[in-house]
Structures are given as structure tokens and as C-alpha cells.
Amino acid sequence: GAGVSQSPSNKVTEKGKDVELRCDPISGHTALYWYRQSLGQGLEFLIYFQGNSAPDKSGLPSDRFSAERTGGSVSTLTIQRTQQEDSAVYLCASSSPHGGVYEQYFGPGTRLTVT
Amino acid sequence: QKEVEQNSGPLSVPEGAIASLNCTYSDRVSQSFFWYRQYSGKSPELIMSIYSNGDKEDGRFTAQLNKASQYVSLLIRDSQPSDSATYLCAVNHPGNTGKLIFGQGTTLQVKP
Numbered sequence: 001g002a003g004v005s006q007s008p009s010n011k012v013t014e015k016g017k018d019v020e021l022r023c024d025p026i027s028g029h030t031a032l033y034w035y036r037q038s039l040g041q042g043l044e045f046l047i048y049f050q051g052n053s054a055p056d057k058s059g060l061p062s063d064r065f066s067a068e069r070t071g072g073s074v075s076t077l078t079i080q081r082t083q084q085e086d087s088a089v090y091l092c093a094s095s096s097p098h099g100g101v102y103e104q105y106f107g108p109g110t111r112l113t114v115t
Numbered sequence: 116q117k118e119v120e121q122n123s124g125p126l127s128v129p130e131g132a133i134a135s136l137n138c139t140y141s142d143r144v145s146q147s148f149f150w151y152r153q154y155s156g157k158s159p160e161l162i163m164s165i166y167s168n169g170d171k172e173d174g175r176f177t178a179q180l181n182k183a184s185q186y187v188s189l190l191i192r193d194s195q196p197s198d199s200a201t202y203l204c205a206v207n208h209p210g211n212t213g214k215l216i217f218g219q220g221t222t223l224q225v226k227p
Binding site for chain 1: 147149159161164214218
């Protein structure tokens with residue numbers, strides 16, 4: 001079946017502009033996660049949605065970052081007033097928990113470059 | 116102390132050898148452990164998950180878990196040049212919310 005999809009694959013923006021990144025999870029997956037990976041760095045958790053529960057926003061680095069998930073499916077990560085340090089690959093993953101286990105499957109990512 | 120630690124490498128092995136990748140974690144309540152493979156410029160790909168002490172085998176891959184020692188490893192038998200990648204160890208966040216904590220990854224180089 002279709003995997004996690006993300007768009008755009010690449011985004012170049014000027015410092016101070018707002019950007020929106022989109023994630024379409026695997027059909028039927030109830031959990032959706034956003035991570036980011038800076039050059040040469042590990043994956044940094046940003047935010048987590050599970051079903052209709054309130055999202056876990058504990059990883060968002062500042063109030064310039066926000067995310068929503070509409071209809072329990074597609075999610076949008078918004079970064080306002082982008083800064084150069086926001087440049088990274090933004091990865092989305094989804095999972096369908098069973099027996100308390102969450103195997104996460106990643107999309108191809110969006111490479112964000114802030115100039 | 117980092118929550119999930121891996122040797123960054125590079126780990127270099129000859130083709131056909133066994134590659135051994137190691138990971139330690141700090142939180143004893145962690146229950147789920149995952150290995151992801153990430154090729155340069157690509158996103159992580161789940162290759163193994165393990166939840167119980169002992170070994171779990173899948174083809175050329177074997178994951179080993181020792182909760183008492185807070186240690187998880189990945190063995191790759193008959194290593195191939197196509198196995199050259201960064202291997203990320205991930206551990207579920209305490210509270211079993213589904214959040215994963217990732218190590219920095221170990222770069223594996225398999226030389227023909």
C-alpha cells in the first residue's frame with residue numbers, strides 16, 4: 001500500500017517568511033509524528049498526534065512552530081517567521097499502535113532551507 | 116548522559132563479515148526498541164523491532180536485547196556494500212506514548 005507522503009520535497013524560503021509542510025500518513029494509521037533532522041544530527045521529536053487526543057507538543061522548539069491534524073488524517077506543520085536555524089529535514093511518521101507497540105514508518109521528508 | 120547512545124563510527128567491515136552495532140539507553144522503563152537504516156539523503160527505514168529480552172532474527176539481521184544491562188544491538192551477517200548506511204537506534208519514550216528517542220546513529224561502511 002501507499003506509504004507516508006510529504007510535500008513539498010524541498011522548500012527554500014527567505015528568513016522571516018512563513019512555511020507550511022504537509023504530511024499524509026498511511027491510511028488507517030491513528031498516530032502521526034513530526035521530527036526534524038539537522039545536518040549530521042539525530043532525529044529531534046517535535047509533536048505527536050494520537051487519534052482525537054490533544055497533541056503532545058513537548059518537542060516544539062518555540063512558539064513559531066505549530067501543527068494541526070485535520071480529520072484524523074493529513075497534518076500540516078507551520079513555521080512562522082522562519083530563521084536560518086530552522087533549516088533542516090522535516091520528517092513525518094505514522095503508526096498504528098497494536099498491543100501498546102508503535103512501529104513508526106517515515107515519509108521521505110521535506111528539506112527546508114532558510115536563506 | 117544521553118538517553119540513547121550509539122558510537123558514531125564509522126564502523127568499517129569487509130564484505131561478507133558480521134557487522135555489530137550497539138546501543139545503550141538510560142531509562143529502565145523503556146519497553147520497545149527499534150533499529151532504523153538511513154541511507155544518505157533518504158529518510159529512516161524501519162528494519163527491526165524488539166520488545167523482549169533475547170534475540171530476534173529476520174533474514175541477515177539479528178536484534179539482541181538485554182534489559183538488565185540496558186543494551187540493544189543489531190548484528191548484520193554476510194554484510195554487503197548495500198548495507199552501508201547510518202543505523203539509528205530508537206527507544207520508546209517513558210510512558211509508552213509512542214514517542215521515540217533516537218540515538219545519533221552509527222555509520223556502517225562495508226568494503227568490497
